[in-house]
């Protein structure tokens with residue numbers, strides 16, 4: 001038995017310069033004695049307690065080291081041999097302090113080991129190591145400073161609840177309008193007295209308090225759209241406040257990162273303003289808006305759109321929405337939207353709806369919109385505007401009916417007049433008197449012009465009321481061009497008309513109406529070019545389409561007139577065209593006829609040099 005109370009042992013322990021601890025191994029591992037040197041060692045690294053039972057002083061060692069210590073003690077007691085162990089006391093102020101613990105068993109004959117003597121030694125850090133550590137430290141500090149300085153953001157570190165600025169990079173200094181000297185080592189409130197004024201200004205009195213609270217609640221803080229007005233900067237910022245902890249897990253500092261988001265905020269404000277203006281414009285024009293979510297297949301209507309459709313709900317399924325469209329128009333509405341989706345462009349379509357599913361109660365609507373795609377290029381929703389055009393449409397229908405009726409009424413006396421003129425021509429041909437024959441020829445030309453114009457109006461009214469029907473047959477387009485060119489040659493002896501290109505192109509189309517188109521284009525080519533100039537008509541094939549072009553050497557068309565050429569009643573206003581008769585419906589009718597044949601019509605021109613008008617038609621084998 002060892003007598004721990006023996007004065008000899010006590011004196012030995014007390015006078016030993018190396019720190020010594022005596023452990024009792026059983027029943028549990030406890031410290032039964034230690035000397036002053038040990039006490040001093042503990043105090044030097046910031047520890048307060050000596051350890052008695054390693055389980056009740058858990059913060060002395062890390063879990064892994066605790067396990068190691070227990071294992072070492074076991075080995076020493078079982079093998080009755082010395083063992084050493086290196087540990088790092090975790091409450092140490094210095095991260096590089098290490099202790100070497102040497103355990104020696106107190107041997108008492110053959111009895112199991114009851115006590116261990118543990119002497120502790122601080123491991124000296126060799127000089128190279130120290131240099132290396134210092135180098136590493138300065139390197140990482142330089143890296144940190146570099147990152148800090150070069151960051152395109154304002155950054156600073158505030159220490160303690162007094163918010164003393166420890167670091168601040170150039171960006172944040174610029175933002176504060178301060179020099180480094182004015183802020184480093186000084187509390188925020190002292191260094192930046194304007195804060196108080198500014199906070200009152202932006203109603204963020206609580207901000208400093210909230211930042212200080214981070215030391216208590218240890219939670220990061222983000223302040224969005226923080227408005228700052230300093231003599232040097234004025235704008236919106238987003239500020240992140242990140243708590244920084246020491247190795248005892250206490251928040252000692254706050255890392256502040258501030259990013260200028262003035263542009264984004266202003267953009268957002270502009271956007272809101274634009275949205276507002278758009279809303280005013282839409283309200284003023286009584287336009288509604290809608291949105292189709294292609295994934296959920298739900299249609300969402302604005303209040304006005306809901307009124308237009310006279311619905312009780314502003315949300316409905318896509319199939320329900322389709323059922324409101326009149327049966328005549330559902331086809332061209334869906335195919336128009338599908339085409340726009342495919343080509344990724346906008347659509348603008350007129351259609352009728354049956355109110356409450358009753359076809360007798362109808363409205364005419366015009367809708368314009370476009371699809372929006374996700375990153376993978378998939379259409380996710382379609383959005384647009386809708387306008388009730390019933391009144392306008394009814395006016396148009398009345399006007400078309402009127403034009404149709406007047407044109408029709410005008411044609412009857414004109415036909416009689418033509419017949420009388422022909423009779424007179426016939427009569428005078430039997431005499432030798434040339435004068436009346438010449439006059440009658442001129443009357444005939446004018447009658448034909450008048451008749452053509454009236455036909456034009458009749459066609460417009462028929463087209464617009466949808467009463468024009470195509471009478472399709474298969475025929476050789478080149479033959480038709482040649483026949484018309486020949487006839488035109490007789491009517492227009494003033495120009496050279498030439499047909500070039502292919503000999504046979506079979507199309508399935510309305511021969512009479514395509515004839516009207518060719519006639520119109522040749523007529524215009526002659527109307528807008530000088531006497532004796534050339535008109536070349538060509539027929540070619542391109543990707544399953546017949547392409548017909550009518551080229552002249554005339555006055556040409558200015559670039560800014562080009563987009564509206566095919567509009568109804570559009571005429572180029574210039575001194576050259578002033579004296580040329582016309583109503584601006586010819587090209588409009590041509591475009592309508594060609595589009596109904598699933599073809600296209602377009603023009604190219606150089607002002608002062610001539611124009612070429614083209615149209616395409618699908619050929620028979622492309623149908």
Ligand code: ADP
Pocket residue numbers: 524525528552554555556557565570571572573577581582583584585586587588611
């Ligand atoms: P218009 O009855 O006025 O000829 P169109 O619809 O046929 O009506 O043509 C519209 C306008 O396009 C014309 O007023 C004219 O200014 C211009 N235009 C048409 N064809 C030609 C051409 N071949 N050369 C120059 N200008 C043309």
